[in-house]
Amino acid sequence: MASTFSGDETAPFFGFLGAAAALVFSCMGAAYGTAKSGVGVASMGVMRPELVMKSIVPVVMAGVLGIYGLIIAVIISTGINPKAKSYYLFDGYAHLSSGLACGLAGLSAGMAIGIVGDAGVRYCYLI
Numbered sequence: 001m002a003s004t005f006s007g008d009e010t011a012p013f014f015g016f017l018g019a020a021a022a023l024v025f026s027c028m029g030a031a032y033g034t035a036k037s038g039v040g041v042a043s044m045g046v047m048r049p050e051l052v053m054k055s056i057v058p059v060v061m062a063g064v065l066g067i068y069g070l071i072i073a074v075i076i077s078t079g080i081n082p083k084a085k086s087y088y089l090f091d092g093y094a095h096l097s098s099g100l101a102c103g104l105a106g107l108s109a110g111m112a113i114g115i116v117g118d119a120g121v122r123y124c125y126l127i
Contacts, residue, residue: 008092011089016076018099019073028107029111030062037062040117044121055121062110062117065106069102
């Protein structure tokens, strides 16, 4: 039985692993940032309820990180079609590294947004 596959057979694994890494790590960062800054919004609702709508900005910023990861995951996964075009290990590793770069950047940005958003929102009611 002849195979029509051209390229490395294990390369799509690394490509899809990169897509999964972009999505998972970015959404973890978005979830952490939303949860951490959401606690600050809740405390703002207790102290100064009139400023709650201004305090939602970090929550929205953290939520956008998950969308970035989703976009990169879709771009990576649509680029993996070994039946149409040869897909080699270089392509798989490139997609893995780009997915990890996006995902880990989203994770660290979500942590930063959560910590700074929580502290910034809590500081607002002191002014």
